[in-house]
Amino acid sequence: MTYINLAQSDAEIERCFSTMQLLRPHLVANEFVTRIRRQEQQGFHLAYLEDGGSIKAVAGFRIAESLSWGKFLYVDDLVTQERNRSVGYGSNLLNWLIDYAKANSCQQLHLDSGVQRFAAHRFYFKHRLEIRAYHFTIDLSQM
Numbered sequence: 256m257t258y259i260n261l262a263q264s265d266a267e268i269e270r271c272f273s274t275m276q277l278l279r280p281h282l283v284a285n286e287f288v289t290r291i292r293r294q295e296q297q298g299f300h301l302a303y304l305e306d307g308g309s310i311k312a313v314a315g316f317r318i319a320e321s322l323s324w325g326k327f328l329y330v331d332d333l334v335t336q337e338r339n340r341s342v343g344y345g346s347n348l349l350n351w352l353i354d355y356a357k358a359n360s361c362q363q364l365h366l367d368s369g370v371q372r373f374a375a376h377r378f379y380f381k382h383r384l385e386i387r388a389y390h391f392t393i394d395l396s397q398m
Contacts, residue, residue, distance in 0.1 A: 257311075257344075259351045262291070262301040271303050274313040278334035299331070302355075304348045311336050311344040314352055318359055328356035330366035340374075349382055 262268045265288050272287045282290075291301055298319065304312040315332035330352060335345040356364050367390050368375050 257304065257306040257347065259302055259304045259348060262303055267303070268292075268301060270310055271301055271313045274303070274310050274334055274336055275315070275332060277337060278332055302348065302351065304344050304351075306344070311339045312348045314348050316352060316355075318356070318361060324365065325362040326360060327363040327365055328352060328359070328361045330364065333366065345378060346382065 260267070262271055268288045268291050269284075272282070272284055275287070276282050276284075291299070294315075298317040300316055302314045302316065303310050312335040313332065314330060314334075316328055316330045318326065318328050320326045333345070333349065333352075335348075353364055364384075366379075366384070368379065
């Protein structure tokens with residue numbers, strides 16, 4: 256059976272690590288729960304899609320409000336296990352995020368995607384997401 260839950264216990268968060276690491280390879284297993292717990296204090300949530308007793312897809316997200324976007328759900332991370340791509344798990348999780356945003360009175364859903372992630376971009380376009388802005392950054396540790 257397929258279902259989507261918010262990871263609330265340390266054990267649930269730990270189970271999400273191997274999937275999240277596919278998108279965020281710099282993460283370290285023994286720091287993962289602590290990092291998630293720290294981010295939760297700033298409104299972060301970790302959702303996971305489970306099927307057949309294993310995690311197939313994970314999303315990290317937060318709800319925020321800004322002058323430019325109003326109240327919105329921002330997707331920090333969205334990843335599906337490589338061997339389980341193109342079978343609907345990512346779509347199910349993205350649709351769950353959209354429903355969650357609507358249920359929490361958000362006007363928009365936002366996410367950033369690395370410019371090199373062409374397969375992810377095709378997925379987002381397929382789900383009616385649009386490119387509306389450039390995202391600029393500067394690495395302050397290099398200054």
